[in-house]
Amino acid sequence: MSEDLGQRHSAFRFHGTWQEFAGIAFPNLLLSIVTLGIYRFWATTREREYLWGKTDFIDERLEWTGRGMELFIGFIMVFFLIGLPIIVIQLISQGLIFRGETIIAAVVTLIMFLLLFYLTGVAYFRALRYRLSRTYWRGIRGGSNDPGFQYGLSYMWKSFAGWTPIFLMVPWSMISLWNERWNAMSFGPHRFEAAAEWKPLMKRYLLFYLVPFLVFVGAIIFGIAVAASGGQPDALGSSGMAIGGILLIVAILAMYIILPLAALAFYSKYFRLAVGGLRLHNLEFEFRARAADWILFFLANMAIIICTLGIGYIFMPYRNWKFFIDHMEAYGEINVDELTQSETIVSKHGEGLLDAFDVGAI
């Protein structure tokens, strides 16, 4: 405990280097290729062991105790419980379409979609639970006794409720689901308390929501302005066409550049609010990345991937974790005597569901 408190900026600190991570990521890539991808579960595990092990919380490093085999079993379970049934259902519905039973095929497909949607919600929940139950700090872990089936239902109805009023309630559904998820989790003997608010998120959301309209209106105004100053259209027929073309390109570029930026601005606010509303006993959390940080982070990721012709992709877990930890902050105090072992159950399989649906846990 010889930490220099004066120099410490945050309760969370990350000590990893990308060079060290490369020593893990490249063999992982090699082994994943030669095993036709099966090694990737062990690859993920090794990467997490490194990232967690290089992360300080106050005065002790985190520990990832998940195993590749757990993730593999999760994947196999998903393959047999969900993947195969889906293939069969798809075959059946194709046969139905072939026979002209379009309505039945549509109903079957709709039911399949709803089921998948439900399972996606369950997957989010269980992935978070799995990750907490495999994360140790000073020999203590987190977890939850809730299997997440109820959460799957919440995920369904809250998402639908968020979309129904022309997608205007999405911020509410996101925050509400975050709170529900985290309120079911605990670390050691303490339950997380998540009370993030959704209303402060609306302004950013509307910004993102309105971008397409703003670009459209802007393009029209610009067009009118050009037309007004451009003189006779019949004399400038071809240049008028050119201006129209340029306008179209500008509008498309604006959509492709401004829309992601607005999305990042929204997400940064969401994450700040969500983490900010989280408590664990006497600890409070904060996520300090602002919109500009997210945008820089995102652009740097793009640059890395493009400049390395895609190989830089293997560094993304490192970049994500570093970004996450660098901006995490915790306040308050922990009584290590009180922080006793978690009584929650430990499931033997990993994030199979989540892995299958390709979503992140937090």
Added chain:
Amino acid sequence: MTTLTFFNAWHYDGKSAVRRKVEVQTIGAQFFLLETERRHGPFAFADVEYVAHKGDADVYGLTGQDGWRLMLSGPVPAELTAMLPARRRYGGWVDRLGLGKATIAFTLASAAAVAVVLFSPQWLAPLIPSSVDKKLGDALVGDFGGRFCSTPAGDAALKKLVVSLDTSPRDLQVEVAKIDMINAVALPGGKVILFDGLVKQARSPDEVAGVLAHEIGHVREKHVMQALLRQMGLAVVLGGVDGNSGALVNNMLAMSYSRESEAEADAHSMKALGNAAISPVATASFFERLSELDGSARGGDESQGITGYMSSHPLSRERKKAFEKSIVKGKNYKPALTSAEWTELKTMCTQDRKAKSGFGFDFE
């Protein structure tokens, strides 16, 4: 025998988050952890498992004791290290073999798995009982949503074509479907479906005969079942690969095989045409026309397990040449159908008003 060793050892008991500076006291196959005023243990070395390398310390856990940790750093004596489990780097098998050897072993195993999946359908497909094949075809096609066209004269003309092209036409079910696409498909259970669009655009019955013989070739060579088995196998073997790259590899492999089976079906077609004394000239000219379409960006969208005619990939120009080559000079070719029969076949779908047309939805 008791040994006390002095190096950095920290301990978490897994019950609380209190960190304890300890000394390790080894007694045979067991050990105690000594604090200034407390003694933890005894613990068996056999229960110790490797957890992680953290900072400069090796972290050990204890089987059955959640969160129990022993962290050792500094000059750990060799006697103690010998009692503890080895470091884990990549995971069980790779650590045992070493990265190089493991890579080679995995490569060989993967290659073997892919080879089995690619080559076994060729001899597995004929082993599948024809009743299964038939059931699969029936389940898939049924009455094709009432899109099959039928008139007495048209059916007779079609039957004449099939009989002239195949020696055991009874286990084939050839139909013309009222769909305006230049395409034909071979499906499980000996089903061949000619799309009306193809029949209508054909300039002679010989042309339809060439296409039909090609599809019959797919049936006789068991290509459909092979393709189905191969797709299923690849889906399993490549299931572990990330979505996109897996699908890419899968499609590339499937494509190269479809090319091979197209060539086989072409060969079958030429032979059947020869036996029936139908000239391959018309089929060659059909490919001539197709090759013009080829230039206008034909997509290779092939629905899985169904060997499409248009989506087949040997270049149409080469196929045209092959069919031209198969012309035997001086042979007495006769038309595949009389002009009356040909008209009946061509107008069958127009005449049959009961048959439903099109798909009634966007077909992929």
